Amino acid sequence: MTKQFTLTVQSGKNRFGEQEGFETIEIRPGDTLAIVGPTGSGKSALINDIETLAQGDSITGRRVLINGQEPPESFVREPASKPIAMITQNTRCLADLSVEEFLRMHIRARKPGREDLLEETINLANTFTGEAISLKSRMSGLSGGQTRSLMIADALVIGDTPILLLDEIENAGIFKDRVIQSLHGGTKAVILVTHDPYLALTADRRIVMKNGGVASVIESTGEEQYLIEDLALIEDRLHQIREKLRHGADFSSLSSKVLITPARQSLQLNRV
Amino acid sequence: MKLLIIAGPPSGGKTAVIRQVIKNLPEGSLPAFLKIDVVHATEDQELAEEFDIPVKKIYSGDVCPDHMGILVLDDALRWAESISRNILIIESAGLCLRCTPYTTYSLGIAVVSAISGTNSPLKMAPLLALADVAVVTKTDLVSQAEKEVFRESIRKVVPEIDIVETNAIQGTGLRYLMRRIANHPAIGPDQIKLRGAPPLGVCTVCIGKKEIGWKNHFGVIRPLDMPEPLYRGD
Secondary structure: OOOOOOEEEEOOEOOOOOEOOOOEEEEOOOOEEEEEOOOOOOHHHHHHHHHOOOEOOOOOOOEEEEOOEOOOHHHHHOOOOOOEEEEOOOOOOOOOOEHHHHHHHHHHHHOOOOOOHHHHHHHHHHHHOOOOOOOOOEHHHOOHHHHHHHHHHHHHHHHOOOEEEEEOHHHHOOOHHHHHHHHOOOOOEEEEEOOOHHHHHHOOEEEEEEOOEEEEEEEOOOOOHHHHHHHHHHHHHHHHHHHHHHOOOOOOOOOOHHHHOOHHHHHHHHHO | OEEEEEEOOOOOOHHHHHHHHHHOOOOOOOEEEEEEEOOOOOHHHHHHHHHOOOEEEEEOOOOOHHHHHHHHHHHHHHHHHHOOOOEEEEEOOOOOOOOOOOEOOOEEEEEEEOOOOOOHHHHOHHHHHOOOEEEEEOHHHOOHHHHHHHHHHHHHHOOOOEEEEOOOOOOOOOHHHHHHHHHOOOOOOOOOOEOOOOOOOOOOOOOOOOOOOHHHOOEEEOOOOOOOOEEEOO
């Protein structure tokens, strides 16, 4: 699907019945938006409103338009016409099917006749996870990381929609950086719910949630760039420690300071 | 009078869907509610308290609840009419997935949960095949891909059925069901009939006879070395 879409979210009400802190949010191809806020603040409800193209019929009363108009019913109801793919927080798939059967059925729903996408999907999924997924695996037997990897690859290859919603992709033990790489550089609009400071700050806009509604929308002006650079270094250091830990490293010979040293110093330590 | 017949397995979300339906009925709608269950149900009281509507409940005990439903439906319609109601909502017990309690003139709604397994639509084929709408609940608990695969599985059983996906607790997506209800015609002049022949088990086992062995039963029986079942009784 290469058609371009502009998505408009019209504000609704928060848990206390107060109007949200915006009038409309326009989302265009290539935009990235991060949704941030404490647990229970309404982050998932917001992307669910977008996924179901709510028309004032959800608990928030928001409306979601496509190209300024109420979307045709097929966009909501027919997977083959749906311009939105969503990857939820679920790290379990309950379908009692093999990976191959599952993907074939999803291809039939989304892209009838494109059986060739099967290989591509599984290959991409296997670049996101350290534990390879086979076509013969049972869906319900996949680990959390495998499930998440497969769902992301499915959304990118079988869905291949102009709008992509991601709910906390960082929490699944997958290679986050490779996922982010696969998302970038396209004409897709990417909206992600995240608690990850790096992901949140690198987005073009941040939607801040509170009490079930949007409290504010912060535009990235470039002035936060210094923080992004700092975080990149911290991320890198964390990644190294995490990978060492995963492979059984013992840090007891080093001072515990290593883990809590600020970024710039830790970078120097890193270089020693 | 409009008639809605809502069927589906236990814990599938039938009552949650009914709550949303009652809440969102078009103006001027006067609903009455009948719950048919086997031994225990509280939905009638909950809905009566929440919406202040007339309700009735019937326990089928040892008899198949859908069989019971078919027997009392006529009386139930008369009851709803006698208290000047214009929409009767019937919730089945959701016990046997082979039952097709839908009738002519009714809007048949099958409620199935998205977490009930990809092959469940095949297992409850009759329940879906004669329904007008399949409402898929708990879609918030599965990934989008899984939801779409489940939908494909329903389509395999009934290619043309109207599928409505919802998180019934919040009511998302139910606008399509509400439109269907609003446009559904009232009961006409002809005799109301079942759409299909439900394989209702009104045999002696179903009515509570516990003895084993065909000699202790009537109706459709089958000795081990007989190739076909046969009918015993008058």
